[in-house]
Amino acid sequence: MVPIVLRVYNTLTRTLEGFEPFEPGKVSMYVCGPTVYDFSHVGHARTYVAFDVVKRYLRLKGHDVVHVQNITDIDDKIINRARDEGRDWREIVDEYTSDYLDALNKLRVFVDMHPRVTEHISDIIEFVQKLIASGHAYVAPSGSVYFDVDTYDDYGRLSGRLDKKMWTQEEFATEKKNPYDFALWKARKPGEPYWDSPWGPGRPGWHIECSVMSSRYLGQRFEIHGGGSDLIFPHHENERAQSESLFGVRPWVKYWMHTGMLQVGGEKMSKSLKNIVPLRDLFREYDPLVVRLWLASAHYRTILQFSDEVLRQAQSNLQRLKSSVALLKKLSREVEIPGRVSDYEIEVLKEMSTLRRDFYENMDDDFNASGAFASVMKLSGLVFSKISSKPSYLLVYRALSLFEEFNRVLGVLDEDLGLGAVEMLPFDEVVDLIVEVRAKLREEKNYELADYIRNRLSSLGIQLMDYGDKTKWLLASK
Numbered sequence: 125m126v127p128i129v130l131r132v133y134n135t136l137t138r139t140l141e142g143f144e145p146f147e148p149g150k151v152s153m154y155v156c157g158p159t160v161y162d163f164s165h166v167g168h169a170r171t172y173v174a175f176d177v178v179k180r181y182l183r184l185k186g187h188d189v190v191h192v193q194n195i196t197d198i199d200d201k202i203i204n205r206a207r208d209e210g211r212d213w214r215e216i217v218d219e220y221t222s223d224y225l226d227a228l229n230k231l232r233v234f235v236d237m238h239p240r241v242t243e244h245i246s247d248i249i250e251f252v253q254k255l256i257a258s259g260h261a262y263v264a265p266s267g268s269v270y271f272d273v274d275t276y277d278d279y280g281r282l283s284g285r286l287d288k289k290m291w292t293q294e295e296f297a298t299e300k301k302n303p304y305d306f307a308l309w310k311a312r313k314p315g316e317p318y319w320d321s322p323w324g325p326g327r328p329g330w331h332i333e334c335s336v337m338s339s340r341y342l343g344q345r346f347e348i349h350g351g352g353s354d355l356i357f358p359h360h361e362n363e364r365a366q367s368e369s370l371f372g373v374r375p376w377v378k379y380w381m382h383t384g385m386l387q388v389g390g391e392k393m394s395k396s397l398k399n400i401v402p403l404r405d406l407f408r409e410y411d412p413l414v415v416r417l418w419l420a421s422a423h424y425r426t427i428l429q430f431s432d433e434v435l436r437q438a439q440s441n442l443q444r445l446k447s448s449v450a451l452l453k454k455l456s457r458e459v460e461i462p463g464r465v466s467d468y469e470i471e472v473l474k475e476m477s478t479l480r481r482d483f484y485e486n487m488d489d490d491f492n493a494s495g496a497f498a499s500v501m502k503l504s505g506l507v508f509s510k511i512s513s514k515p516s517y518l519l520v521y522r523a524l525s526l527f528e529e530f531n532r533v534l535g536v537l538d539e540d541l542g543l544g545a546v547e548m549l550p551f552d553e554v555v556d557l558i559v560e561v562r563a564k565l566r567e568e569k570n571y572e573l574a575d576y577i578r579n580r581l582s583s584l585g586i587q588l589m590d591y592g593d594k595t596k597w598l599l600a601s602k
């Protein structure tokens with residue numbers, strides 16, 4: 125039996141909590157995407173694949189999940205890059221946005237919505253206006269607008285920074301009420317892109333975009349807010365302050381989930397630290413699905429070290445999974461539909477059930493993909509040992525269907541593992557034929573054999589109902 129209870133580690137409460145959406149079966153997930161001023165790198169992939177696994181698992185468990193992942197297409201870093209390279213900032217944005225979308229595609233991370241900041245300027249202005257009107261923000265003489273952190277009484281709890289001394293952030297200390305206030309709107313500086321606003325020309329600060337775009341697409345409260353753990357402070361702390369202040373809801377986000385950083389040489393891989401391995405370079409050396417498998421088989425909260433060795437291991441794991449499936453497909457063409465289930469088959473079926481249960485138990489334990497992946501590799505082991513040594517229809521198709529189920533989370537194998545072939549058999553006609561033969565046996569008063577057929581079909585989930593000399597059949601729900 126698949127356990128129902130999923131537990132999720134919530135950064136806000138620092139505990140594992142039972143997963144309960146606000147509305148049963150519906151999950152909204154917002155993940156902070158990239159600032160597009162450089163190539164997407166392996167660190168990004170770590171976070172994107174991790175949340176893709178979360179989404180796929182929730183879907184496997186029957187939730188209707190909407191996944192929004194924003195694109196920050198205006199920011200100091202983009203402007204600086206454009207200035208350094210003597211290019212238009214929009215050119216920089218276009219180049220790296222398509223690099224990002226291409227990487228997602230290759231990694232089989234399918235996001236439902238990719239909202240961009242520059243397409244939401246009027247929504248941002250409206251949000252900031254409301255924050256000012258409700259006393260949570262103020263306009264400085266420069267025309268910049270700041271969030272007044274003192275008006276929000278829960279600041280620092282998400283990041284565990286409960287002392288004000290730990291809050292200092294961002295520039296413009298001179299015109300802010302407090303050093304820990306942060307910019308919602310930045311007044312235009314000469315030569316910078318700008319939009320008109322009630323406070324003069326300028327552009328949005330970083331944090332406001334996620335409060336605005338998440339509420340636009342997911343509503344004023346939602347289930348999962350994700351990103352790398354590097355974003356907990358100040359980005360998520362600020363988002364939370366803005367949204368809870370304006371919407372008056374608490375909690376604004378039910379589960380805050382943060383991925384562990386991908387490191388290289390003991391340091392976070394990041395554009396600012398200039399130690400990135402761009403995905404487009406890595407994909408020349410490794411199949412993107414090898415990269416995906418490595419990341420999808422790690423627990424999302426662990427710190428990962430980038431190395432050739434881990435990728436080579438993932439490469440060999442992927443090869444093994446593919447070979448197992450290829451072997452099963454070959455066997456599926458050779459095995460015959462059995463008359464009777466053997467004790468051996470029952471034993472191996474039980475082993476497969478245990479692997480399936482372990483997979484779900486691990487995933488239910490805060491999406492422990494690493495534990496769950498052990499089941500996938502063990503299934504592979506069964507294929508090369510007990511299944512291939514005594515191949516049977518039952519075991520081959522059960523193993524294929526299990527791979528298909530696991531792959532709905534892993535996403536590294538073909539989506540169609542050949543199970544369609546089973547449905548291609550003229551199933552109804554075959555059952556009709558058996559029922560016809562049974563009718564003849566009954567005519568000949570061979571009730572013993574007729575009852576045997578009825579019982580055997582029943583154990584396969586096919587119920588026969590006799591009405592005089594006519595028989596109907598239906599598939600019993602399991």
Ligand SMILES: Nc1ncnc2c1ncn2[C@@H]1O[C@H](COP(=O)(O)OP(=O)(O)OP(=O)(O)O)[C@@H](O)[C@H]1O
Pocket residue numbers: 155156157158159160166167168170171201350351352353354355383384385386387392393394395396397
């Ligand atoms: N090394 C990393 N490991 C895991 N996640 C990361 C890593 N670097 C960035 N992320 C995540 O990827 C998403 C996009 O991040 P962002 O564009 O800010 O990248 P960055 O390389 O950290 O850039 P910068 O150095 O300018 O901050 C965020 O959710 C962020 O938390």
Ligand SMILES: [Zn+2]
Pocket residue numbers: 155156157334359363
């Ligand atoms: Zn964000």
